[in-house]
Amino acid sequence: MKYIDGFRDRETALFLRNRMTGAAERLAADGRTARVMEVCGSHTMAIARYGVRDLLPPAVDLISGPGCPVCVTDTGYIDAAIELARRGVVVATFGDLMRVPGSRETLARVRAEGAHVPVCYSPAAALEIAKREPENEVVFLAIGFETTVAPVISIVDAARRDGVRNISLLTAFKLVPPALRALLDDPAIRVDAFLCPAHVSAIIGADAYRPFVEDDRVPCVVAGFEPLDILLGIAEIVEQFAAGEARLVNQYSRVVKPEGNRKALNLMKRLLEPVDAAWRGIGVIPGSGLGLRAEVAEFDAAKRFGLVIDAGKTNPACKCGDVLKGVIRPRECPLFGGVCHPDNPIGPCMVSSEGSCAAAFKYSRCA
Numbered sequence: 424m425k426y427i428d429g430f431r432d433r434e435t436a437l438f439l440r441n442r443m444t445g446a447a448e449r450l451a452a453d454g455r456t457a458r459v460m461e462v463c464g465s466h467t468m469a470i471a472r473y474g475v476r477d478l479l480p481p482a483v484d485l486i487s488g489p490g491c492p493v494c495v496t497d498t499g500y501i502d503a504a505i506e507l508a509r510r511g512v513v514v515a516t517f518g519d520l521m522r523v524p525g526s527r528e529t530l531a532r533v534r535a536e537g538a539h540v541p542v543c544y545s546p547a548a549a550l551e552i553a554k555r556e557p558e559n560e561v562v563f564l565a566i567g568f569e570t571t572v573a574p575v576i577s578i579v580d581a582a583r584r585d586g587v588r589n590i591s592l593l594t595a596f597k598l599v600p601p602a603l604r605a606l607l608d609d610p611a612i613r614v615d616a617f618l619c620p621a622h623v624s625a626i627i628g629a630d631a632y633r634p635f636v637e638d639d640r641v642p643c644v645v646a647g648f649e650p651l652d653i654l655l656g657i658a659e660i661v662e663q664f665a666a667g668e669a670r671l672v673n674q675y676s677r678v679v680k681p682e683g684n685r686k687a688l689n690l691m692k693r694l695l696e697p698v699d700a701a702w703r704g705i706g707v708i709p710g711s712g713l714g715l716r717a718e719v720a721e722f723d724a725a726k727r728f729g730l731v732i733d734a735g736k737t738n739p740a741c742k743c744g745d746v747l748k749g750v751i752r753p754r755e756c757p758l759f760g761g762v763c764h765p766d767n768p769i770g771p772c773m774v775s776s777e778g779s780c781a782a783a784f785k786y787s788r789c790a
């Protein structure tokens with residue numbers, strides 16, 4: 424704990440709160456608020472868990488963004504995974520996807536009915552299943568942001584090396600910068616600054632946000648996940664915003680480099696190419712996903728099994744799309760805490776350990 428305590432110190436938290444007070448008072452005097460979007464689902468969870476909102480001045484409006492990889496996975500993708508499972512394919516997945524609603528059911532339901540849907544804690548575990556069960560086709564559900572892309576696609580190289588032919592990936596990778604661009608370009612959404620994600624930034628590098636700062640004049644601060652990381656990041660943003668400045672600040676330099684992780688980026692470039700991607704509740708964002716290149720198409724489960732992935736059907740009362748865009752807060756969804764709760768999630772935001780609705784439900788202080 425001695426390595427963590429320094430990032431959770433109460434006195435330092437109060438110091439950081441006081442540090443942003445002057446800037447926040449200038450904003451309030453001008454009748455302005457700073458709408459700061461925390462992009463990452465892990466930030467959302469940490470903010471709720473440590474009560475960060477309670478420490479912020481009224482002129483700082485902290486909103487959640489589309490940074491939960493499970494939450495943004497489209498309904499049609501879940502339907503396609505369920506179809507594969509029903510066809511007798513082994514569908515290996517991270518646990519968070521099990522209870523995400525498809526159009527009619529969940530992977531957990533089809534598993535309870537007898538389908539082979541093993542939960543894996545790493546992509547390598549799916550490869551091990553394929554080696555152990557050569558008589559079966561194994562599909563790994565390859566979702567996630569830049570953080571998880573490299574470890575997932577590394578199994579393509581490993582499968583080639585080991586001559587494993589019965590594994591493929593159903594890809595729904597998402598890229599953060601195109602999503603931020605879409606939010607900034609949407610006139611119905613107001614975002615004044617980004618608290619940029621930590622793990623994603625470790626891969627793509629802090630410089631990836633430079634266009635938002637230089638072209639859009641939107642302050643961007645990369646922050647770690649501890650409460651003092653987050654408070655320091657918000658203090659930086661509020662001071663910039665009050666001063667009419669927009670700068671890129673890498674508060675998490677102990678992990679994030681300006682250029683990112685070259686090894687991971689090279690692997691991604693060699694095996695993947697940009698594609699348009701469907702985001703649940705948001706729609707298709709051009710160039711916001713990654714698909715397997717033609718040279719490795721044999722590992723593309725959608726091609727191998729002739730899958731057509733459509734939009735699927737979501738509960739019309741579910742407001743996950745608005746939550747993911749920061750348009751509403753979880754409690755403003757009419758289903759929150761009533762019909763929709765962690766034991767009966769109607770949308771993915773109530774399922775995932777990084778979902779805004781799950782965070783709001785678990786930590787009552789989160790608005």
Ligand code: SF4
Pocket residue numbers: 740741742743744746753756757758759760763764768769770771772773774780
């Ligand atoms: S409360 Fe449930 S239905 Fe409403 S937005 Fe959140 S996950 Fe979706």
